[in-house]
Amino acid sequence: xxxxxxxxxxxxxxxxxxxxxxxxxxxxxxxxxxxxxxxxxxxxxxxxxxxxxxxxxxxxxxxxxxxxxxxxxxxxxxxxxxxxxxxxxxxxxxxxxxxxxxxxxxxxxxxxxxxxxxxxxxxxxxxxxxxxxxxxxxxxxxxxxxxxxxxxxxxxxxxxxxxxxxxxxxxxxxxxxxxxxxxxxxxxxxxxxxxxxxxxxxxxxxxxxxxxxxxxxxxxxxxxxxxxxxxxxxxxxxxxxxxxxxxxxxxxxxxxxxxxxxxxxx
Numbered sequence: 063x064x065x066x067x068x069x070x071x072x073x074x075x076x077x078x079x080x081x082x083x084x085x086x087x088x089x090x091x092x093x094x095x096x097x098x099x100x101x102x103x104x105x106x107x108x109x110x111x112x113x114x115x116x117x118x119x120x121x122x123x124x125x126x127x128x129x130x131x132x133x134x135x136x137x138x139x140x141x142x143x144x145x146x147x148x149x150x151x152x153x154x155x156x157x158x159x160x161x162x163x164x165x166x167x168x169x170x171x172x173x174x175x176x177x178x179x180x181x182x183x184x185x186x187x188x189x190x191x192x193x194x195x196x197x198x199x200x201x202x203x204x205x206x207x208x209x210x211x212x213x214x215x216x217x218x219x220x221x222x223x224x225x226x227x228x229x230x231x232x233x234x235x236x237x238x239x240x241x242x243x244x245x246x247x248x249x250x251x252x253x254x255x256x257x258x259x260x261x262x263x264x265x266x267x268x269x270x271x272x273x274x275x276x277x278x279x280x281x282x283x284x285x286x287x288x289x290x291x292x293x294x295x296x297x298x299x300x301x302x303x304x305x306x307x308x309x310x311x312x313x314x315x316x317x318x319x320x321x322x323x324x325x326x327x328x
Contacts, residue, residue, distance in 0.1 A: 070103050073149045073170070084137060190256075191232055193268050228296045
């Protein structure tokens with residue numbers, strides 16, 4: 063008998079509200095809600111040829127496949143978050159049969175329950191600060207005369223000073239913004255700044271922070287970001303969200319399965 067694998071997106075409390083139309087899992091169908099006691103797992107049936115332990119390990123090296131899977135994962139979690147508190151699990155958390163899903167919920171029952179209680183009614187907002195402007199070096203003319211060479215050096219010095227000024231301002235904005243927003247949030251996390259080459263965003267990322275905010279205070283939080291963001295050029299503030307509280311799920315989401323991990327217990 064062929065094994066049945068279930069890809070688990072998130073854990074919630076049981077709920078009755080219908081899922082939004084866009085809630086489609088990796089199989090193209092709405093996720094199945096597998097209930098165990100006072101917990102519920104949102105999951106999709108997936109093929110062993112793609113999500114079995116060996117094939118999945120190879121798939122995780124395929125960046126296009128990984129990106130597509132992550133998009134579907136986020137879409138399902140976002141749909142769940144629209145109707146209930148959803149605790150996102152790590153990408154590619156796969157269980158063997160529904161018995162494995164029940165075992166996942168049972169072994170993590172205490173940590174899942176604690177996290178859901180802590181995160182209920184909260185959303186995650188992301189705030190990034192970018193330093194933009196003159197980050198390249200002016201190219202010296204290949205046949206520059208001495209006078210032109212001095213002009214080139216003056217331009218390079220002026221550009222370096224401008225770059226330092228932008229970095230300084232971006233640092234001041236980042237510290238001020240983070241201090242103010244931390245006071246308006248229940249929790250915050252500082253992530254490593256993103257590489258411009260990987261993110262595709264213009265400028266250099268100086269602040270990469272996320273904040274846990276009660277849903278009913280989101281409008282106030284957004285207004286604070288807009289008020290504190292600088293209006294002139296050189297420093298840009300980017301606000302994203304609201305998201306499911308990925309960054310604050312903690313060990314409840316991390317220790318119960320991760321990329322390429324299976325719950326093999328029956």
